[in-house]
Amino acid sequence: MKGIISLLFSSALCVCFSQQVDLAKKYSATINEADLKKNLSVIASDDYLGRETGKQGQKMTADFLTAYFKRLGCSFAPGMTDFEQHFEVIESTPGGTLSLNGLSLNFKSDFIYYGCKSKTTLENIPVYAVEQLKEAEEKPCYVVHVMKSMEVRKEVSELKKQLPKHVKGIILVSDKYDTLYEYLEHYVTTKTMYLADEKKKAEFPILFLKQSALESLKKESNGLFIGKGKVLKFSKPIFTLNAQINTQQDKLKSSNVLAYIEGSDPILSKEVVIITAHYDHIGVDHGVVYNGADDDGTGTVALLELAEAFMEAKKNGEGPKRSILIMPVSGEEKGLLGSDYYSSHPIIPLENTVADLNIDMIGRNDIAHEKDTNYIYIIGSNMLSDDLHEINEAANKKYTDLKLDYKFNSLSDPNQFYYRSDHYNFAKHNIPVIFYFSGVHEDYHQPTDDVEKIIFSKVEKVARLVYFTAWELANAPKRITLNR
Incomplete structure (x- = not known):
């Protein structure tokens, strides 16, 4: 009798696992090149003035993002009355x-x-x-x-x-x-x-x-x-x-944009998986617009696709158990300011935050992978939690089959990439993180970082890896644990 019960339990687990795989694949189909290109062509156009923090272009982008999340049916984060978390910055003129x-x-x-x-x-x-x-x-x-x-x-x-x-x-x-x-x-x-x-x-x-x-x-x-x-x-x-x-100091207003997708489980929904990308760039210099299509327009539009995928699942009553917070942040180019502000003023308690998956520049190839688009650098995945690292590896093996490059996944990396994007403001609070990054190229922080140079098939594939990893994190029976 015990053997029969064990067999039935194992069979039920297999069926449940199979259903989760099918659901994950089903909603990943909403993440596509056409939408990525359409949205990036808007926010990385000259009309958006390089999206500099605290300036007109950044505010235009925030309006675009909030309108998009509203159309998808995303909720405000708990306790908020709109999609924006506002904060003030001081601009110092040398x-x-x-x-x-x-x-x-x-x-x-x-x-x-x-x-x-x-x-x-x-x-x-x-x-x-x-x-x-x-x-x-x-x-x-x-x-x-x-x-x-x-x-x-x-x-x-x-x-x-x-x-x-x-x-x-x-x-x-x-x-x-x-x-x-x-x-x-x-x-x-x-x-x-x-x-x-x-x-x-x-x-x-x-x-x-x-x-x-x-x-x-x-x-x-x-x-x-x-x-x-x-x-x-x-x-x-x-x-x-x-x-x-620094005698001239000007106070400016900026914001993070928060789109909340509540989990389906009454208990696990209190926990949240956060997905970030910075939507700001460096603005206009001497009349030239720095559009920042890759940095970090690609991460920003990937978030829009991820929000759509998770919202489609939720609308059909098949959303993940834990909550998802999609959060485009500003101020990254000025010193990770937006994510710093959020981590100091969290809307959802940091102790309830399972992980942060951060996307920054995923649309180009660097010199080391000049002829190979099927790769992504993974940074920080095992710094705080081996569980997170294994989930990301398994999701890639199961769904996307990208080449995961760990070249920069080191605290002693001379480039110090682990400290240079928004995930770090979660990591410093002992929240497990992954930084998805395709490397630096010749147009980095140049006015030539434009939409026509983006490899949208790559953006789609990396965005799907982030989605599948988030799906696994949000549906896992047990929360990932920190390394000792």
């Missing part, structure tokens, strides 16, 4: 004034800086040579250093290792300032953003000064420019620094 021992220097022509995005006032800050620090008082100060090469990151990194905690910034002096400026111009003259409600973080400004602009200070600089950067040891500061940095 610039300001700087003086050393009373000598005024001009931004761009005489000095530039990075490592500081908030409005900053420096008054009578003593500036020492590194060699002086042992003799100087342990009070907040800056250090000055004559650059030995053009390897900025390396030189700054090595210098920081020598500095005690009371050093609050670095002044780098270069006789090749013009070359340095040309190299750093994009990074140090572009406006930056941060969340308006962000707790002020300790910043460490790096100031670059043009050596020839300091000629009049040679006599009083205690030998700073003698020979090749030789500095004499004096206990008095070489300079006194005064500066006003």
Whole structure:
């Protein structure tokens, strides 16, 4: 009798599993190239002005997304009265004034800086040579250093290792300032953003000064420019620094868009699988629109297709047991701001969030896969949960048969991709994540990242893998567990 019961139970499980496979395949058919191309041709057109966070194009895109989710019949997330989670950002315009021992220097022509995005006032800050620090008082100060090469990151990194905690910034002096400026111009003259409600973080400004602009200070600089950067040891500061940095700060409004598909199980529906992609891009520069078709237009339109697939299942009474939250976020290009805001102000408690599946750039081939579109990079899948990794692998084997490339799935990856897209703001809260990514190409962050270059068959296939993985996560009897 026990054998018969066991056989019947096994048979029931097989039937149930088979039904789930059939249902998953049934609704995946709604994810298609034609719809992907149609929607991408809208949001990645010049009319949408590059979708820059807090600007007109981003707001137009948010309107497009909310209208689309409304037509599909998606619900507002619990406790919300519309599809948008609004937040404020501060846009900081680089610039300001700087003086050393009373000598005024001009931004761009005489000095530039990075490592500081908030409005900053420096008054009578003593500036020492590194060699002086042992003799100087342990009070907040800056250090000055004559650059030995053009390897900025390396030189700054090595210098920081020598500095005690009371050093609050670095002044780098270069006789090749013009070359340095040309190299750093994009990074140090572009406006930056941060969340308006962000707790002020300790910043460490790096100031670059043009050596020839300091000629009049040679006599009083205690030998700073003698020979090749030789500095004499004096206990008095070489300079006194005064500066006003990032004097222009503008408050802008942005939003994440949340489409909620409630699960069918009264208990499991309290848990949610979140699927994200960033819908912002870098806007307009010198009159040229950066359309961001791949970055991340492809991820954004994939979310629309996923929402349609899950809503079709729900309307037919065959939706997944756990809830699904489709969430296009903004502010990614400005520092993962939208996902950071959500993870700090979650609509659904983070402890009820099963996983985040994040899609960012899935429509092109990189150099390593120049002639092979049937691949996708998988990043983070086993960082926090081996269960998630195995579910994604099984879904791919069962349904899509993509080549899963784990080349960048490492904390020591020099590109640091694990930290560079919106999934990371979930991972840092111990929520398992997968980052789906097809790699960087020659049009990355260029005005040539356009719709006609997108491989829509690839976008469709990757979107289906995300869908099948989410389907498995949302229907699994037990929630995936964290690694020890």
